[in-house]
Amino acid sequence: MDMRTETIRPGVVTVVLVGRLDVMGAGKIDLQFNAIAGSHRGVIVDMAGVEFLASMGIRTLLIGAKTMQRRGGSLVLVAPQPEVLKVLEVTGVLDLLPIAASHDEASGLVGH
Amino acid sequence: MMRRQAWSDTEPTRSRVMPPARDDADTAIDLRHDRSEMQRLSDWIDRRVVALALTHAGAHAVRLCLEEAVLNIIMHNAPPADPAATIRVWLGRSDGRLTARIEDACAPFDPLDVPAPAKVENLAAAPIGGLGIPLMRHFSSAMEYRREHGMNRLVLQFDD
Numbered sequence: 001m002d003m004r005t006e007t008i009r010p011g012v013v014t015v016v017l018v019g020r021l022d023v024m025g026a027g028k029i030d031l032q033f034n035a036i037a038g039s040h041r042g043v044i045v046d047m048a049g050v051e052f053l054a055s056m057g058i059r060t061l062l063i064g065a066k067t068m069q070r071r072g073g074s075l076v077l078v079a080p081q082p083e084v085l086k087v088l089e090v091t092g093v094l095d096l097l098p099i100a101a102s103h104d105e106a107s108g109l110v111g112h
Numbered sequence: 113m114m115r116r117q118a119w120s121d122t123e124p125t126r127s128r129v130m131p132p133a134r135d136d137a138d139t140a141i142d143l144r145h146d147r148s149e150m151q152r153l154s155d156w157i158d159r160r161v162v163a164l165a166l167t168h169a170g171a172h173a174v175r176l177c178l179e180e181a182v183l184n185i186i187m188h189n190a191p192p193a194d195p196a197a198t199i200r201v202w203l204g205r206s207d208g209r210l211t212a213r214i215e216d217a218c219a220p221f222d223p224l225d226v227p228a229p230a231k232v233e234n235l236a237a238a239p240i241g242g243l244g245i246p247l248m249r250h251f252s253s254a255m256e257y258r259r260e261h262g263m264n265r266l267v268l269q270f271d272d
Contacts, residue, residue, distance in 0.1 A: 023150050023183055052172065054179050055243040062240055069235055083172045090250045091243045096235045 001025030003032060012042035012110055014103065018049035021057030030060055037064035041073035042110030044103065047080040053087045065097055074098070076106040138163065142198035143182065145191040145218070153182055153201065160203045170210060170272030173251040174203065177268050180244035181214050181223075185264075189218040210270040215263050222257045223248065223266065 001019035008014055013036060019025055037043055043064065050057075065075040076098045080088060088094050100106035141156045143149040157178060161171040178201060185199055197217040204211065223245045232238045249255065254269040 020154075022154070022179055023147070024154065052175060054176060054183075055241070055247060056183070058243055059240055062235070062238055065235055066238070066240075083169070087176070087247065090247060092229075092232055092238075096232065096238055 014044040016046040020052040022054040023056040026056040026060045037067045044106040053084040140202040192217040210272040212268045214266045
C-alpha cells in the first residue's frame with residue numbers, strides 16, 4: 001500500500017491510495033492517515049488505485065472520518081473500483097461516507 | 113444466501129476435512145497465531161489464485177474471506193494452549209467446487225452464531241470493527257462450521 005497527498009487548497013487535501021488496503025496496508029498508512037484526518041477540514045480519498053479493501057482498511061477510513069466529523073470536517077471517497085465499492089456497500093459504509101465519482105464532485109463535498 | 117450444511121458422513125476423518133497435499137505441496141499453509149503471519153497468508157493466496165486459475169471475482173472473494181477468517185482467529189480468539197499449534201488453511205477444488213478450509217485449535221468459536229450487525233444510521237454511531245464475518249457471509253456461497261477433536265473447522269465455498 002502506497003500513500004501520497006496533494007494539497008487542494010488550505011485545509012483540504014487529497015490522499016491517493018494505491019495497493020491493497022488490508023491488514024498490512026492499513027498498518028502501513030494508519031499513523032499518517034490519522035494525522036492528516038486530524039489536521040484538515042476536508043480529506044478526499046482517491047480510491048481508484050485500491051485494488052482490495054478488507055475490514056481493517058474500512059476501520060482506517062471510519063476512524064479518520066469520525067475524527068474529522070468531530071472537528072466539523074468531512075472525508076469523501078472518490079472512484080472506488082467495483083469490488084471495493086461492493087465491500088463498502090456490504091458493510092454499510094456507503095450509507096455513512098459520501099462517495100464521489102470525480103475529484104471535482106468530491107471537492108464540492110468537502111468543507112470550504 | 114448463507115447456507116449451513118451438515119456433513120453427509122458420520123465421522124469425518126482429518127483427510128475428509130483437510131486433504132493432505134499430494135502432488136502440490138502448496139495447497140495448504142500452516143500459520144502461527146501471530147498477526148505478522150498475514151503477509152505470508154497473502155503471498156500464499158497469490159500463488160493459489162494462479163495455480164487454480166481463479167477468475168478476478170473468485171480471487172477477490174477468496175482473498176477477502178480467507179484474510180478475514182484468519183485475522184479473526186488471530187485477533188479475537190486467545191492463542192491455543194499448545195504454542196506449537198498452527199492455523200491451517202487449505203484452498204482447492206472439492207467435488208468440483210472452489211473450497212477453503214480453515215482449522216485452528218483455539219477456543220470454540222462458530223462464526224455462524226454471530227448475529228448480523230444492526231443497521232447504523234450515522235457515522236457517529238458506527239462501531240469500529242465487527243465487519244469481517246458479514247463480509248465472509250456475503251462473499252462466500254456457503255459456510256459450514258464444526259467443532260471436532262478440539263479444533264474449529266470452518267469450510268467456505270465459492271462460486272468461480
